[in-house]
Amino acid sequence: MSIEKREARQPWVLLSPALVSILLLLIVPLMFIVVYSFWLRTATGADQVGFYLDNWIEVLTDEFYRDILLQTLRIASVTTIVCAVMGYPAAYFIARSRGNKAILLLLLMLPFWISYIIRTMSWINILGVSGAFNSVLMMLGIIDEPLQLLYNEVTVILGLVHFLLPFMILNIYVSLEDIDRNLEDAACSLGAHRGRTFLEITLPLSLPGLAAGGLLCFVLGAGTYITPVILGGPRDAMFANLVFEAIITQLDWPLGSVLSLVLIAVLGSIVLVYNRFLGMRQLMKGLA
Amino acid sequence: MSAVKLHNIVKKFGAFTAVHPMSLDIPERSFVTLLGPSGCGKTTTLRMVAGLLDPTEGDILVAGRQINDVPIHKRNLGIVFQNYALFPHKTVADNVAFGLKHRNIPKEERNRRVAEALELVQLPHLANSYPKQLSGGQQQRIALARAIVIEPDVLLLDEPLSALDANLREDMRVELKRIQEQIGITTIFVTHDQSEALAMSDILVVMSNGRVEQVGAPKEIYSNPTSRFVADFLGTSNILEAEITSEGGQSGLTAAAVGFVPLRDEQMAKLAGRAKAYLVIRAEKIDILPLDAGPDARLSFEGTIEAVDYQGQLVRYFVDVQGMKFQVLNMLSGTTSFEDGDRVSVRFDSQDCVAVGED
Ligand SMILES: Nc1ncnc2c1ncn2[C@@H]1O[C@H](COP(=O)(O)OP(=O)(O)OP(=O)(O)O)[C@@H](O)[C@H]1O
Ligand SMILES: [Mg+2]
Numbered sequence: 001m002s003i004e005k006r007e008a009r010q011p012w013v014l015l016s017p018a019l020v021s022i023l024l025l026l027i028v029p030l031m032f033i034v035v036y037s038f039w040l041r042t043a044t045g046a047d048q049v050g051f052y053l054d055n056w057i058e059v060l061t062d063e064f065y066r067d068i069l070l071q072t073l074r075i076a077s078v079t080t081i082v083c084a085v086m087g088y089p090a091a092y093f094i095a096r097s098r099g100n101k102a103i104l105l106l107l108l109m110l111p112f113w114i115s116y117i118i119r120t121m122s123w124i125n126i127l128g129v130s131g132a133f134n135s136v137l138m139m140l141g142i143i144d145e146p147l148q149l150l151y152n153e154v155t156v157i158l159g160l161v162h163f164l165l166p167f168m169i170l171n172i173y174v175s176l177e178d179i180d181r182n183l184e185d186a187a188c189s190l191g192a193h194r195g196r197t198f199l200e201i202t203l204p205l206s207l208p209g210l211a212a213g214g215l216l217c218f219v220l221g222a223g224t225y226i227t228p229v230i231l232g233g234p235r236d237a238m239f240a241n242l243v244f245e246a247i248i249t250q251l252d253w254p255l256g257s258v259l260s261l262v263l264i265a266v267l268g269s270i271v272l273v274y275n276r277f278l279g280m281r282q283l284m285k286g287l288a
Numbered sequence: 289m290s291a292v293k294l295h296n297i298v299k300k301f302g303a304f305t306a307v308h309p310m311s312l313d314i315p316e317r318s319f320v321t322l323l324g325p326s327g328c329g330k331t332t333t334l335r336m337v338a339g340l341l342d343p344t345e346g347d348i349l350v351a352g353r354q355i356n357d358v359p360i361h362k363r364n365l366g367i368v369f370q371n372y373a374l375f376p377h378k379t380v381a382d383n384v385a386f387g388l389k390h391r392n393i394p395k396e397e398r399n400r401r402v403a404e405a406l407e408l409v410q411l412p413h414l415a416n417s418y419p420k421q422l423s424g425g426q427q428q429r430i431a432l433a434r435a436i437v438i439e440p441d442v443l444l445l446d447e448p449l450s451a452l453d454a455n456l457r458e459d460m461r462v463e464l465k466r467i468q469e470q471i472g473i474t475t476i477f478v479t480h481d482q483s484e485a486l487a488m489s490d491i492l493v494v495m496s497n498g499r500v501e502q503v504g505a506p507k508e509i510y511s512n513p514t515s516r517f518v519a520d521f522l523g524t525s526n527i528l529e530a531e532i533t534s535e536g537g538q539s540g541l542t543a544a545a546v547g548f549v550p551l552r553d554e555q556m557a558k559l560a561g562r563a564k565a566y567l568v569i570r571a572e573k574i575d576i577l578p579l580d581a582g583p584d585a586r587l588s589f590e591g592t593i594e595a596v597d598y599q600g601q602l603v604r605y606f607v608d609v610q611g612m613k614f615q616v617l618n619m620l621s622g623t624t625s626f627e628d629g630d631r632v633s634v635r636f637d638s639q640d641c642v643a644v645g646e647d
Binding site for chain 2: 180189
């Protein structure tokens with residue numbers, strides 16, 4: 001076999017374990033879910049095999065599901081925006097600091113060493129009725145009764161930002177790192193002061209990172225299940241909680257399947273639209 | 289009035305001094321080249337003028353105005369970076385227009401000047417392309433157009449040709465010089481390529497280890513180096529340790545293998561007060577002749593060819609004269625060529641020899 005042929009084949013050889021596991025662990029179960037979604041749970045609790053559209057019709061027409069979907073997308077959007085606004089300066093600082101970048105990046109990764117659930121629950125110790133925040137305020141005599149800070153949409157977003165911020169920072173950092181510092185110097189030498197240089201050169205060139213980080217935060221945020229359970233109130237359920245509820249609590253696999261397919265479809269189309277309208281390809285071309 | 293004046297500027301990075309007190313006067317409209325080996329402080333000096341680095345000490349004046357504390361975006365300097373630094377997300381026209389936009393030049397005039405600049409670098413048809421679609425040479429020209437369209441007081445170029453391949457580099461060299469002369473802009477050019485420096489400069493500044501070794505016209509520096517470093521760095525030289533002697537009222541230098549070489553007074557004057565003296569003979573000032581060639585007015589020595597290195601129309605001989613190795617560069621004449629081991633006559637004119645001193 002010629003080297004050229006071998007090289008042409010090599011990527012597939014190297015990719016095959018990943019492709020096989022994606023096929024077995026993702027595509028095949030997804031097919032099962034699709035099949036399940038057309039079954040029907042009968043009053044007896046048994047699944048009726050067949051081709052029923054009942055669950056699809058229920059989910060697509062009931063306003064309850066639509067409202068929770070919108071709430072999910074709203075929470076994910078706000079989380080993404082907060083992450084972008086908080087993450088950009090941090091990423092910029094890391095990318096522009098000299099020497100100690102490795103340590104700063106390590107600090108950024110540090111939270112990943114602790115379970116996401118524990119990190120989320122830590123907010124209970126901070127914002128709970130007998131948590132740190134209330135204790136300090138009471139000690140200082142500012143309040144007499146502890147404030148009810150937890151279990152609302154704001155704390156859900158807080159928990160999500162806490163979880164997702166490092167992803168955003170890393171993505172922005174990578175694209176900032178890629179920008180040739182001479183470009184900023186060139187812009188300055190041509191008469192643009194630092195603010196203008198940032199807006200016209202640095203920011204546009206870091207957009208791919210911002211966009212990738214944003215997409216990641218949005219998709220992970222919209223699919224979250226644990227954060228609303230731990231930090232949300234009864235009205236702050238997100239779409240993944242419905243799936244859990246249907247499958248685990250009610251043992252209604254067909255309904256759960258429909259719900260998960262709807263979530264996948266919605267997030268999938270958002271990714272596609274995002275790709276199309278943010279013109280990421282175009283941007284990439286300019287940078288390649 | 290000089291366009292740029294450096295007055296005892298110093299740059300320290302921590303304990304390391306990259307540029308020792310350096311003073312330089314750059315006349316209006318001249319093309320000045322900073323030449324020196326890697327790490328000698330050329331870029332550092334240029335970046336201080338550009339405002340990208342603050343001098344630790346000293347003053348920088350542009351058009352008589354002290355600009356140490358003027359921020360870079362108000363200095364009105366045109367900079368061409370080694371890697372061109374074109375904005376990848378902007379078209380060629382927008383790249384060139386960038387500086388004008390930030391000077392609040394109205395749109396019509398802006399478009400006219402961008403078109404003129406692209407005309408000057410002979411790439412008007414690329415206005416709507418993106419930098420990545422251009423070849424290295426084209427990017428180079430656009431970077432130049434972007435720098436000069438703002439009509440800067442001074443044009444600063446840091447090794448702008450080094451990323452191009454050899455042929456293109458020579459073309460761009462001519463092109464760059466043409467443009468510089470056409471718009472008559474004061475230019476500071478940094479390179480470590482001596483042929484570039486010799487070909488393009490009005491004034492050559494040879495640097496080493498953060499110090500200026502010699503300043504002058506390229507021809508003058510080439511033919512009359514004032515330090516051992518410059519003699520060694522520019523061209524190919526034979527440098528012999530020597531002693532000051534005189535014979536028959538004529539003073540000169542005596543060195544191993546060549547003996548006494550009479551030198552002109554102005555050369556001897558360069559040695560006044562120096563601890564060591566060296567005799568410098570340029571490789572191309574030495575001739576190799578067959579042993580039986582008739583005598584002429586030049587000094588003549590017998591030697592043995594040790595190696596021959598053909599370089600196209602030039603040939604380089606390594607010759608041993610009484611244990612001293614000489615390098616000789618001769619045009620390949622066709623009629624006479626020599627082989628390893630040939631006994632030859634090595635000749636040079638004492639008038640072509642230069643003395644340099646060292647402390
Ligand atoms: N930011 C910096 N911090 C510390 N040392 C530096 C810095 N910039 C340059 N130097 C040092 O200063 C010296 C001069 O550097 P400079 O870049 O001016 O050299 P140069 O003459 O341009 O060399 P080259 O031909 O390789 O570009 C070098 O020894 C370099 O290591
Ligand atoms: Mg340099």
